[in-house]
Amino acid sequence: MPAVTETRETVEKLAKSSYEWGFETDIEMDIAPKGLSEETVRLISERKGEPQWMLEWRLKAFRAWLQMEEPGWAHIHHPPIDYQDAHYFAQPKKKPGPKSLDEVDPELLKTYAKLGIPLHEQALLAGVEGAEEQRLPVAVDAVFDSVSVATTFRKTLAEAGVIFCPISDAIREYPELVRKYLGTVVPIVDNFFAALNSAVFTDGSFVYIPEGVRCPMELSTYFRINARNTGQFERTLIIAEDRATVSYLEGCTAPQRDENQLHAAVVELIAMEDASIKYSTVQNWYPGDDEGRGGIYNFVTKRGICRGARSKISWTQVETGSAITWKYPSCVLAGEGSVGEFYSVAVTNNHQQADTGTKMIHLAPNTRSTIIAKTISAGHSDSTYRGLVRMQPKARNARNFTQCDSLLIGDQCGAHTVPYIESRNMTARVEHEATTSKISEDQLFYCRSRGLSEEDAVGLIVNGFCREVLKELPMEFAVEAQKLLQISLEGSVG
């Protein structure tokens, strides 16, 4: 039997294997009633102890959202979403901000353990007070459902002048900073989902790196949806002042459930002169069962602006989860000589749908952008790369290089590449390369004749295909991502 046939069968087999991280933690929750109205927005703001200006900002977003329509241009299909049939606020009943692990709910710790993610931060979390010196420089702001219940390293970071905290804390403690930057990269009316997020976001991270500071550690957040039927509306805001440098890691898994869950996050990055922000994501939300039922709907708006000259924003993402992924981490290159990068691996299997890519908006002269997008489709899944490169009239000598590669496993899946290129400057240069390939029987046979199982062979070939992107990830994330790719395609063969 040809290897490709077997491959397809195993892909189908994979669908039967259940989601490894599909479990629910039983922690007492404080849940707002279902539905979305001004009431809900007011309740969220009140529960968060927010100042008046924040409430007004939310209400403005909510009223704008009411006038907006869900976008329909993406290559995705789903039944209509009933926005009234969801909870918009869920908070574990715990006192906020435990100082030591003893104060953290043991159930929560068990959840961390089950996640199996590079939570050597587990041990790390366990020694919040004393272990600070000898361990890896990773700081975790764990977002457990909508509320951050454990934040580590704030002390060390504070010494460097770095602010890394839940955004709700930032709204209370650094209102002038939040007010100055929130919504400046992704305006509240930017799009339907961004408006929704602006109205009801419940948590997320806030990062502020002062002038000239190289953040002493990787900043890391693990997201996890844990309450039945709770939409997740994270809001993250990262600001790097002149000559500041930061690397931020975001990763997530989600427990198994029946209802489709809406996840509409907004991430805003702001890089000043000579600043550099690296934002890495490993996304593994529950993708749904083998019929595609019950997975997460992931509608995310991520955008960064290189405000200052020679600043740099780099997005790296490994997307293996969610039933639907709608996500275009983008860079606005406003500073002269600024640099935007987008490295992406998107894996879809079974009935997953992904419409993802980036936008590189070149406003200033000598700006450069690089897009490397790797798409892997298996099963009955459908994956689209959608990318915009826009050279504005002032973008003299701007350059873009785009490479989109698609890898197909089996013959039931689809891969699409939709590049939009708009150049309004004669001196700008835009390059686009695209390939589509299948894992060949020659490659599989070659590996197997060397003793590798078909599954290991596919894993090896897929990881090789994604290498250019994976090598952009911080070390501990790269290992996790490789594992995740293997798991995502597990059973996709023999």
Place this chain on the structure above:
Amino acid sequence: MSDFLKIQGLQARIDADGTPKDILKGLDLEVPKGEVHVIMGPNGSGKSTLSYVLAGRDDYEVTGGSATFKGQDLLALEPEERAALGLFLAFQSPVELPGVNNANFLRTAVNAVRRARGEAELDAVAFLKAVRAETKHLSMSDDMLKRAVNVGFSGGEKKRNEVLQMRLLQPSFAILDETDSGLDIDALRIVAEGVNSLRSPDFSALVITHHQRLLDYIVPDRVHVMAHGRIIHSGGPDIAKTLEKQGYTQFLEAAA
């Protein structure tokens, strides 16, 4: 003679654009333990098919006969099980694996085989030590370990990489398919030296070629002439000399 590799009446076909085409038509062959055999034959006689069928490639359908290796039904095993059992196929055209680091590939393969054989896996340090010893032996640069498997390798480098894999995987039976590489003397020499360096009472090899020149570098225990999907003549190394002078005609006529 103890049963090592034993092929009896082997028939195999391939699907050629929807029409099945018989390639192996009742092939008999035995390679005893510790011996090196050479198969020669004109183009299209089924030599490469034989190597693929023995290594377990999917595209070929075995329609009759048997092949046993160390007493096991070889044809019932998956390719990776055959590798674990000690079979190794050196490819005529080694396959490129873009982005797959060669050292990582070698280590994955070595440990897969070691695991299947019940041996302890090699950690990164032990593996590096083993592989360094081999690359030195083969006068390969370390650079080849860092590159993607076979990507951008010259013909000679690809052959060296195949021999490197062979030496690391320590097969007891190696098939070397050199059907089309006869014109590249360097490649031929590398392969021949690889085989010669492994020669021992516990190692056998089947070298497939249609160029007599290979026998300048390897002295086989037996030479088989293959045509029309069967072995039509077997004998000592001196057969090659006859071939060199008279070509395949004599054997083809005798078999007809």
